[in-house]
Amino acid sequence: MELTIYGYPKCSTSTDAQKWLRAHGHQTAMYDMFAEAPPKETLRELIGRSGLALRKFYNVNGDKYKELGLKDKLGAMSSEEQLDLLASDGRLIKRPIVTRSDGKGPVTVGFKPAEYETAWVGK
Structure with a gap:
């Protein structure tokens, strides 16, 4: 089964995940989020499907997150506004x-x- 990795090809975490998945028998395809952010509906x-809160999808350690001061702004934004922002960059x-x-x-x-x-071995 092929897995899609939404990441950045020059990001060590993304490439480490890809190597790990391939070592465990998965075929993978990298979707470069820096070239084009996933569409809002995909997000x-x-x-x-993840069962996680929308906030867990934000790269809170990233420069862009910090530059925009999102730590203090996300709480005042609706879910739709947060999704629009994620899909923008x-x-x-x-x-x-x-x-x-x-x-x-x-x-x-x-x-x-x-x-x-848990998620990917034997699946």
Whole structure:
């Protein structure tokens, strides 16, 4: 089964996740979020399937997040405004996001081998 990795090809975390997944038998395709942020509806679907809060999809350690002062602004924004903002710039999105290419199954955010073991080994 092929997995889609929403990440940045020059990001060590994204490439480490890709190497880990390939070492565990998965075919992967990298979607470069810096070249083009995922569309709002794609983000909405990924967030819904992940079971995580929308805030977990923000790259809170990123320069763009800090530059925009989002730590203090997100709480006052609606979910739709937050989604619009995420879809406007891939640098705001925590990476990597991994999902099955067929749009089914789990969605993971970030790279934690223990979570990947649960979500992706034997699947």
